[in-house]
Structures are given as C-alpha cells and as structure tokens.
Amino acid sequence: MKVYDTVSAALQDLRKRGFTVDFNLKFDRIHDTGRSDALHVDNFDIIEHYRFEGNSDPADEAIVYAITTKDGRKGVLVHGYGAYSEDISEDMIRKLNVKE
Template identity: 45%
Template sequence: MHVYDTITDALTDLDSRGYNLDFNLTAESLACKSVNLFLKPEEFEIEEVYRFEGMTDPADSSVVYAISSNAGNLKGVLVDGYGVYAENISPELLNKLKIHHE
C-alpha cells in the first residue's frame, strides 16, 4: 500500500499504474460515463483505499478507491466524501464500500 500526501498525488500515481477510468456513484452501480459503463457491486473489486482528512474542517475529508473489474479488465478510481453516499445508493453498493471504508 502506498502513502500519499494529497489526493492529487494518489490520483497521479494510480493513473500511472493503470487506474485510468473515473467512476461516479449512481443509486445501483459505479458509472464511468466516458465509456458508458455501469458496474454493479458484484462486478468490481476495491483494490486499494486512501483516506484524506480535511486540514481545517473534518467535513472536507475524502476517500479514494482504486477499483478493478474483470468486466473488460478495467481499472479506475472513485473519489468520494466520507459518508456522503450513504442515503443515495443501494444497500449492496453501500455495503461493498463500507467494508473498505471503515
């Protein structure tokens, strides 16, 4: 596992290691709009997780997930705030993220 000082450092290194897609959360899946891809919780794995604390405001905390999928042998990243997604996504997706978040 790597150690990064900033989210930018993490994203730059992950990109250099092949995590090239940008994922966003939808209600039921991870979405990558650039390639019109939607991954359900059972279709991806979380390979690495990095947490970043806000310098002055804990509400500014973020987490970076390094995601891989055998569906097309894809790799990418998901950047999200702590707990931001809890009310907006399916229980299956929430559980997959929580396992690696806590």
C-alpha cells in the first residue's frame, strides 16, 4: 500500500488511478454526488484506505477510502473519525472498520 503525507496527496494520486467519483457518507449508505442513487454496504467494496491524524487538532483526523462499486464505479470517500465523526449505522461501521 502506498504512503501519503496528506489527504490531498492521497486524493490526487487516487484520481490519477481512476478513482474519480466523489462519495458522501449517509447514515447507512454512500451517495454518489454525480448521481441520485445511494449504495448500501453490500454494493461497494473498500479497495484501499489511508488514515491521517492531525498533530495537534483532533478535527484533522480522517480516513480516505478508495471504493469500487458492484456496477463498476471507482471513487473516494473521505470520512472524519474520532470525537467529531458522524452518526452512522452498525453495518456501515463494520464496513468502514478495515483492518490495518
């Protein structure tokens, strides 16, 4: 797996490698910002993930996920974690809890 110093460096490289869709996290789904549909946890896979931790600000903690969907889309999801993370379903927590 590659190593990146910043979230923006990870996003730039993933886009060069074809991960061009922007996904947003919903409670129990991910939403493709370019389409009206949302995908349940069974309809996408996490191919790579990169964790970033801020040196002094807990709000700087994020994970960048490289995602492929069952219908062939490739994109990225950036999700904050820690004290300021969003409320998500148990299924989504399990899906996003990738092992190092």
